[in-house]
Structures are given as C-alpha cells and as structure tokens.
Amino acid sequence: AVHKIAVIGGDGIGPEVIEHAIRAAEAAARKYDGAELQWTRLPWSTAYYKQHGRMLPADGWEQLTAYEAILFGAVGDPSVPDKVTVHELLLPMRRKYDQYVNLRPAYLFAGVDCPLKNKKPGDIDMLVYRENTEGEYAPVGGNLYPGTENQIAVQTGVFTWKGCERILRAAFEAAQKRPRKKLTSITKSNAQVYGLGLWDDVYNAVRKDYPDVTSNSLLVDAAAMDFVRQPEVFDVVVASNLFGDILTDLSAAVAGSIGLASSANINPTKKFPSMFEPVHGSAPDIAGKGIANPLAAVLSAALMLDHLGLAKSAQGVRDAVAKVLAEGKVRTRDLDKTSTHTTTDMGDAVVAAV
Amino acid sequence: AVHKIAVIGGDGIGPEVIEHAIRAAEAAARKYDGAELQWTRLPWSTAYYKQHGRMLPADGWEQLTAYEAILFGAVGDPSVPDKVTVHELLLPMRRKYDQYVNLRPAYLFAGVDCPLKNKKPGDIDMLVYRENTEGEYAPVGGNLYPGTENQIAVQTGVFTWKGCERILRAAFEAAQKRPRKKLTSITKSNAQVYGLGLWDDVYNAVRKDYPDVTSNSLLVDAAAMDFVRQPEVFDVVVASNLFGDILTDLSAAVAGSIGLASSANINPTKKFPSMFEPVHGSAPDIAGKGIANPLAAVLSAALMLDHLGLAKSAQGVRDAVAKVLAEGKVRTRDLDKTSTHTTTDMGDAVVAAV
Ligand SMILES: CC(C)[C@H](C(=O)O)[C@@H](O)C(=O)O
Ligand SMILES: CC(C)[C@H](C(=O)O)[C@@H](O)C(=O)O
Numbered sequence: 001a002v003h004k005i006a007v008i009g010g011d012g013i014g015p016e017v018i019e020h021a022i023r024a025a026e027a028a029a030r031k032y033d034g035a036e037l038q039w040t041r042l043p044w045s046t047a048y049y050k051q052h053g054r055m056l057p058a059d060g061w062e063q064l065t066a067y068e069a070i071l072f073g074a075v076g077d078p079s080v081p082d083k084v085t086v087h088e089l090l091l092p093m094r095r096k097y098d099q100y101v102n103l104r105p106a107y108l109f110a111g112v113d114c115p116l117k118n119k120k121p122g123d124i125d126m127l128v129y130r131e132n133t134e135g136e137y138a139p140v141g142g143n144l145y146p147g148t149e150n151q152i153a154v155q156t157g158v159f160t161w162k163g164c165e166r167i168l169r170a171a172f173e174a175a176q177k178r179p180r181k182k183l184t185s186i187t188k189s190n191a192q193v194y195g196l197g198l199w200d201d202v203y204n205a206v207r208k209d210y211p212d213v214t215s216n217s218l219l220v221d222a223a224a225m226d227f228v229r230q231p232e233v234f235d236v237v238v239a240s241n242l243f244g245d246i247l248t249d250l251s252a253a254v255a256g257s258i259g260l261a262s263s264a265n266i267n268p269t270k271k272f273p274s275m276f277e278p279v280h281g282s283a284p285d286i287a288g289k290g291i292a293n294p295l296a297a298v299l300s301a302a303l304m305l306d307h308l309g310l311a312k313s314a315q316g317v318r319d320a321v322a323k324v325l326a327e328g329k330v331r332t333r334d335l336d337k338t339s340t341h342t343t344t345d346m347g348d349a350v351v352a353a354v
Numbered sequence: 355a356v357h358k359i360a361v362i363g364g365d366g367i368g369p370e371v372i373e374h375a376i377r378a379a380e381a382a383a384r385k386y387d388g389a390e391l392q393w394t395r396l397p398w399s400t401a402y403y404k405q406h407g408r409m410l411p412a413d414g415w416e417q418l419t420a421y422e423a424i425l426f427g428a429v430g431d432p433s434v435p436d437k438v439t440v441h442e443l444l445l446p447m448r449r450k451y452d453q454y455v456n457l458r459p460a461y462l463f464a465g466v467d468c469p470l471k472n473k474k475p476g477d478i479d480m481l482v483y484r485e486n487t488e489g490e491y492a493p494v495g496g497n498l499y500p501g502t503e504n505q506i507a508v509q510t511g512v513f514t515w516k517g518c519e520r521i522l523r524a525a526f527e528a529a530q531k532r533p534r535k536k537l538t539s540i541t542k543s544n545a546q547v548y549g550l551g552l553w554d555d556v557y558n559a560v561r562k563d564y565p566d567v568t569s570n571s572l573l574v575d576a577a578a579m580d581f582v583r584q585p586e587v588f589d590v591v592v593a594s595n596l597f598g599d600i601l602t603d604l605s606a607a608v609a610g611s612i613g614l615a616s617s618a619n620i621n622p623t624k625k626f627p628s629m630f631e632p633v634h635g636s637a638p639d640i641a642g643k644g645i646a647n648p649l650a651a652v653l654s655a656a657l658m659l660d661h662l663g664l665a666k667s668a669q670g671v672r673d674a675v676a677k678v679l680a681e682g683k684v685r686t687r688d689l690d691k692t693s694t695h696t697t698t699d700m701g702d703a704v705v706a707a708v
Contacts, residue, residue, distance in 0.1 A: 082543070082544040083547065086545075087547070116471070116582075117470070141548030151514065152515075153513045153514075156509070158507075158508055159509070165503075188596070189436070193441070194508060194509040196509070197507065198505060221603035224607070225606065245574075247578075249579045250578040253583055254582055
C-alpha cells in the first residue's frame, strides 16, 4: 500500500530536521514493512505568509484532508506575531482535524546525559497523553476597556465531559498495554473547581472501567516536583491541554534534551489526518546553521509509522535512534556542548542504523 | 515595640512545624532587634470545622485584622473536601486581605543535596513573585448540564491591568535591589491570547520604568524546562497565579526539598495583615510522626520578620538555617532518607544557632 503524507516543514529549523525524519521513515518502511510512503511537501510557513498574506492557501485545510498523515516541522518566526503563525496553522489544525490525543513520550536513552543525578537508561519511561482540542486552549475570552488602566481580560477554559472522557480513555487504554499498567491523572481542582473539577469527575467515572490499571490523581504542582524528584514513578500520565504542555517540556528536560522529544497529534477515528511534530519549536537562534538535532522529528515520524499501522517500521526507527545514541559517535550540540556534528551527520547515522 | 501575630497552625504537620518557626523568630527578634513578638494561637483547622461546621468563627476575618501578620501552617485533610479547607480559609485570605504579592524564594543551601548534577551552593538563587489575588484562580466559572454526558464546565481566568501592574512592579523593584538586576516574566500568550496577552502588554509597559533591570519574557513551558536545564540563569521571576504555583513547586524541587520552601503572602499597603506559610501542605502521610522538616516554616517566619521591619532578625534566622544545613549534623528525612532526626531536633538546632 502507498501511504500519502503531507510534509509541512514550516519555519526555522523545521524544514532542516524534517528532511531527516522523511529519510529515516522511508528507509524503515521499505525495509521492515515493504511499505511505500509518498511525500508531498507544502511550503506553508512564515515565508509563505509574507508572500501571500496567509499561512496556507484558501483551500489549504481541504487539500490536507487528502492525506493520511501530516509530518510537521515547526512554526514561529520573530518577525511575525504568534497570532498569525501559531493561531492560523498549528492550533487550528489540532482542533479542525479533531486531533484530540497529543501523545508525548519521554524516555531516557542510553548514551544521553540526564540532568538529574542517579538515573539509569530507561529509568524515565513515560507516555504523556495531553488533551489537545479544548480546556485552557479554547479560543474563548475577551477584553473590556482595552488600552486603559481599567482593562480586564477574561480567558475561559472550556472543559466538556466528552472531551475529558475521550482523552482519559485513550490514556487508560495505553496504560493497559504497558507492563506497569499505571496511570496518573493531573489536576488542580483544589484551585480551579469548575474546569478541573469536571476533569476529576470524569476521571473517577472512567477509571472504574479499567480495574487492571493502577491509577492516581495528582496536583499539577506536585507533579512538576515529582518529575524532578522521582520521574521513574510515572508510566502513563494524562493531563489537560495546558498542564500537558508544561509537563511535557519538563519531561523532555529531565529525559536529557528537548532535541529528543517527539509528539503525535492523533485523531483516532481517522476521519481526518493526524499530525506528527517534534515538541521543540522553530528555534530561530540556531536556524540555518545545520546544527539542530533531527531526532525529535525522526522519533515523531516513528509515531507516524505506528499510526499508519507500520509498527515494525516504527520500532525499526526507534531502535536505530537508540543505537546511534548509545554508541555516542554522533551527537548534536544539545547532547554534547563540545560536539561539532551536524543535523545531516545525525540524520545519516540514523539512516545507516536503520 | 510589640508585634502582634496570629498563628494558625491548621492541619496535619502545620501545627508541628509552626511551633519551631515561632521559637526561631522569637529568639532572633529578641537578640537582633530587641523586639517583642506576641503570639495568638487560633485553632482554625479541619478539626475546628468538624466541631463548628466552619473553618473559622463568624467574626474570624474581623478578628484577624487586629494582627500585623499571620503565621500559617497548612490546611487540608483527606476527610474533608478542599472546597471547605482551602476555599474557606487559605484562598479567601489571600484575596480578602489583598495579599497580592506571593513571594517564594528558592535557594540552594550548602549541605543540601541538589537533584541536579553539577550545581554548587548559591547556584540556584531566585525570587519568584507570584500574583496572588486574580488570574487563573479567580473563583469564576460554572457548569451546564451537570451530571450528564453533555456537561460543560467553564473556568474563567480574570486578569486586570491593575492586578498585573502591581505584581510586575513589585517584582521589578525587587530586581533593582539584587546584584544581578534580572527579571523574567512568565507568559503563555501564544496560546492564551486574552489573559496572558494582557499580562504581556502590562509587562512591556512597566519594564520601561526600570531601565536598570535586564528583563525578558519566557513561555511557561520553556521556563519549566530551564528551571531544570539552567536554574542559575534566573534571578527574579514574575508569574501569574497558576504559573507561579507550578513553577515554585518546581523551584523547590530543584533547590533540594519542598521542606525548605518558604513563602510570604504580602499586602504591601499594610491595610490588612500579611500571611506567611511554608509552600508545603499539611502532608497527612507524615502528620503526627514528628518527622516533618520545620525549616520551610522557619524561613517563612524570616520573611515575616522582614515584613515587620526586623531585617536583622530575619537575616539572623536565615543565617542560622544556613549554618545548621551546612553543618549537616541534624537532617530531617526529606534531606537525608536514612536520617532519624525529628522536627524538634531541627527546631532545637536552629534556635541554638540563632
Ligand atoms: C492549596 C492550594 C490551593 C495552593 C495553591 O494552589 O495556591 C498551594 O498549592 C500553594 O501553592 O499555596
Ligand atoms: C506553540 C505553542 C502554542 C504550542 C502549545 O502550547 O501547544 C507548543 O508549545 C507545543 O507544545 O506544541
């Protein structure tokens, strides 16, 4: 079968890293599943915006529905407000295509220096399930008396029973398939009684259906502390949109580098394409230098292969990444400050290992 | 002068640790400033609630206004919902008395084991200024179709120009007095355009008045990462209510122990009493065992002495704590898992060092 994939490199280091994700995924898909991947590169980005006055063509959203998956680099450029780059492309994509599962693994690979003391490879091994369509990211709010000292802004988080239920169930189902079968639900209902109160109610209702999963509820502040004190206790973590955002950057840091943090924005119904992107952004400070770590993009492509049903290929990519990291011959600067290896060196090493 | 202080030990380890904070503050105030502190212990707590059906007497809020400061232990008990303990005592106190500055220092003391690699004493030395009266903690929101699968909860953050301005100014003024004169303003306006958009606008307006302070704006997710990767870059950090909550638990963890994290809830106008409490909660798991670390409470009492104008006494308490930690002869279990020292051992050591 041929899998049609749209590629949006986007801004900054996005296009640089994404090419290596394509190479690694292609090599693995051919070798392990005999599958063909067909790539269509779409130039939607800040550069495109500067030419056309919009981040994507008028029929862009329609165009994308022809693809099984979207491989995404990053958007964001200092010369254009986030209101354009992030709010016309990334955030609406998650909602328009109902990609309600934002899956973000954090794993401490052998060969990667952990900033925490006394952690062994594999000690950090968690999957964060982040709600990706509602909650604190709802585009709901407004301003009164703008531009005066009486200005009041309201920012409204919207939580629905169904929205909480579907991400919690996805997380519980993932936990059932893992050896430790543990789940932690993140809350802050002691302060935000409405939004997170509903989250907790759904959690308490849903957990009854998964008696084989050991689950607990943890305050987001305590979770931030425990990600540092004892990250090894976490298996599957499920969190609202904002808490998932904060905690996954934190989990990336404790697992050694944001340069290794992958993510999947999944619509499990497959009615619309799912999207796969590194957690890091466009990193304007290092863009164009050819020194970005492509592994976050490569590992995001592995999550894509999983979604396409190419589990062997996905594992092939992950094994190749693990091998390259463990050998430690090629390291980008996020992994070793003194290293001079390039994005391409790392991409080549992974393709060779596949 | 006699300073009248209300003491609310509260629940769990609250009353255990607070007595040692009283002892240390009293010894220091007498020795360094010749000042007298008069303590009034109020039994308001979950136990009080179980007897009287309320956390504090009908005229409780009025009673408290007679005091210059409130020394607070912790509230929270598994047998009673947070809706009672937290929402009838702690959170309304911050708002009723307009304690809009929540100051939370994080410092890596000599003799304290840092969970991060390669950090020396003093490498972590930040003051977090948390907005404490509005933002994401506004008690604003509600539910539609409760108890059904169509339930929708809204949780509304309310940000005012004045509310943002006063905490930002307090933080900038603190930064001016520190050697590094640096300030980081925490945002997430790339996703929450209304609430944090206003925060950013105020930050950009206010910073012009402090040209001697080097300031930057940082996304909360990136900040969580940097608290682990490079906590040494932070000097003064200023954040909204929720972001301040999360980041201060994180800063406590990277600085070695929540058992050392102090906080001040300050009304700088002194129209109402300010309140001083350890960041840790009631810790029901270790309550009554006499093993809690009293130093977070002791350091909170030092912040109180500062507020009372007894700067020498405050420094005396901090120096005593630093000495006890550096000597390392007495350590509670949060600092050393194998230790058998008690809360009282630690309290005695600090009083002796004062
Ligand atoms: C008890 C809880 C509501 C409180 C808060 O979130 O402010 C606590 O975590 C704190 O940091 O003081
Ligand atoms: C760019 C930003 C809006 C986005 C988010 O907050 O979701 C990013 O931080 C992420 O984690 O994907």
